[in-house]
Amino acid sequence: MVKKINGSQFENEAMKSAVAVVDFSATWCGPCRMLAPVLESVSETLAGKADFYNVDIDEAPALADKYSVNSVPCLILFKDGKPASRSIGFKPAQMISAWVESNL
Amino acid sequence: MERCDVAVIGTGPAGASAAITAKLRGKIVTLFGSASMSEKMTRAHLIQNYPGLPSVSGAELARALAEHLKSMDIPITEKKVNAVYAMDGYFALQCGEEFIEARSVIIAAGVMREKPLPGENELLGSGVSHCATCDASLYRGKNVAVIGYDPGEEAEAAFLSEVCAHVTYIPAYKDDTRLPERVGVVREKPEEIGKDEDGVFVKTDKGTYRASGIFVLRESVAPSQLVPGIETAGNHINVNRKMETNIPGVFACGDVTGTPYQYIKAAGEGNVAALSAVAYLDKNA
Numbered sequence: 062m063v064k065k066i067n068g069s070q071f072e073n074e075a076m077k078s079a080v081a082v083v084d085f086s087a088t089w090c091g092p093c094r095m096l097a098p099v100l101e102s103v104s105e106t107l108a109g110k111a112d113f114y115n116v117d118i119d120e121a122p123a124l125a126d127k128y129s130v131n132s133v134p135c136l137i138l139f140k141d142g143k144p145a146s147r148s149i150g151f152k153p154a155q156m157i158s159a160w161v162e163s164n165l
Numbered sequence: 166m167e168r169c170d171v172a173v174i175g176t177g178p179a180g181a182s183a184a185i186t187a188k189l190r191g192k193i194v195t196l197f198g199s200a201s202m203s204e205k206m207t208r209a210h211l212i213q214n215y216p217g218l219p220s221v222s223g224a225e226l227a228r229a230l231a232e233h234l235k236s237m238d239i240p241i242t243e244k245k246v247n248a249v250y251a252m253d254g255y256f257a258l259q260c261g262e263e264f265i266e267a268r269s270v271i272i273a274a275g276v277m278r279e280k281p282l283p284g285e286n287e288l289l290g291s292g293v294s295h296c297a298t299c300d301a302s303l304y305r306g307k308n309v310a311v312i313g314y315d316p317g318e319e320a321e322a323a324f325l326s327e328v329c330a331h332v333t334y335i336p337a338y339k340d341d342t343r344l345p346e347r348v349g350v351v352r353e354k355p356e357e358i359g360k361d362e363d364g365v366f367v368k369t370d371k372g373t374y375r376a377s378g379i380f381v382l383r384e385s386v387a388p389s390q391l392v393p394g395i396e397t398a399g400n401h402i403n404v405n406r407k408m409e410t411n412i413p414g415v416f417a418c419g420d421v422t423g424t425p426y427q428y429i430k431a432a433g434e435g436n437v438a439a440l441s442a443v444a445y446l447d448k449n450a
Contacts (some may be wrong), residue, residue: 087302089302090299090302091259091262091264091298091299092248092250092259092299095250095252095257095259095264098252098253099250099252099253102253129291131290131291131292131303131378132289132290132291132294132300132303133300133303135290149289149290150290150393151248151250151393152393152394153250153251153393153394153412154251154253155394156394
């Protein structure tokens, strides 16, 4: 499951996970819409290994700015609250899973 | 639009051949490309090694392929495919704002002629973008620079000028530009793209132009961008002898798979790619 969170929930959710994958997206972005179901299925496959979140950059611009999100979709993998790796743009399910696994 | 069986991207000999074979095998085909066929092919002077058509001109071969497609009731969908997204059990082809679905995809888009600018691919996503429609909103009220490789990109620059504070257009071609007055045209040769602590910039043969974002717009799309996740070697897509790529359901044929850049090789690969797509569809029915 990919949990939608806003800027104020970020600290209590994503930052408290051991491994969090945060999808920074926008409603006007085509590839973001395509990525959503793919990420949903990856979150099921990797359930228990990482927590998955979605942040709308128009709702949380300060957060997008803080992590230098210049292009959407942008997946940032956080380990114990610190950004460890990022993946930009749409990628097929297997590639996203492989990327998350390689960062665990 | 209903989900088709095979989407073929490109109307050169590879794409035409793939569409013909797929149709003959009873599949529903959507062929994307220009109705006037591959421009590269129509400009070829004389082709002497296309078996069965000794000494045929590029224009004649293009005409023959177009006729063959017409006789088989295979229309050409004149829409530019910006990206192919591998979804769960199908593919979504993005054509501007529209998404068209297919069960399998054959890439016959040819080989990209232009080389990327130094810094362009390295900074993709960090200030450099290849898609105006996708990223315009990120630069709302900001200044951007656009490097256009053909007059077709001027429409994109004009669109950006409605969203951004200011657009600087740097054409990499000699034709006169037709742009709204508010777009600043810089007639200098773009040489490299860089980034420092003050942001991104374009260096030309005469100066340096800073912006919040730089759009590099070309007609052709690099295969790695056209199909996110596909394995490539430079500008070529890696395929096995069945024209299969690393993504199940995606096949490639013609110049995009590499040398030799020959018409008959392209047509042959198109046939193999189509048969592989048919086998994939029948197995996953």
